[in-house]
Amino acid sequence: MADLKLKSFYDQATYTLTYVVFDEKSRDAIIIDPVMDYDPHSSTISYESVEKVLNFIKEKELNLSTILETHAHADHLSGAEEIKKRLPQVKTAIGEKITIVQKTFKSIFNLPELSTNGEQFDYLLKDGQKN
16 A cells, blocks of 8 residues: 655745655655746746755655646646656646636637647546546
8 A cells, every 4th residue: 555645835925735745665756736936026937846846856766757737727837847847757637628728718818829639738637537
């Protein structure tokens, strides 16, 4: 049986949480909803939150396989792409209904270049999916 642990990282600026779920024995891990820092006053981004999560993963010698996005983030920017740049073997996953959100955003925000088939993610998860 897996010995799962949960580490949370609170982002004060957006009042959101990033989670690392990991098995202490196998050292397998996933990240849920990684935050990328955004300063609205200067309109700049930074990776302080990403750094904290990646430092934890390194410190615990975890084997990160997947980043799970639980929803399209209006509350914060996602750090998933930055993590994938640093750890290219990591895959991203989100619910398959993200395509509905993408189609809505494409229309509302006039984004003709936005692909709406979910190809930005490695896995599109179905309700009730087990693997």
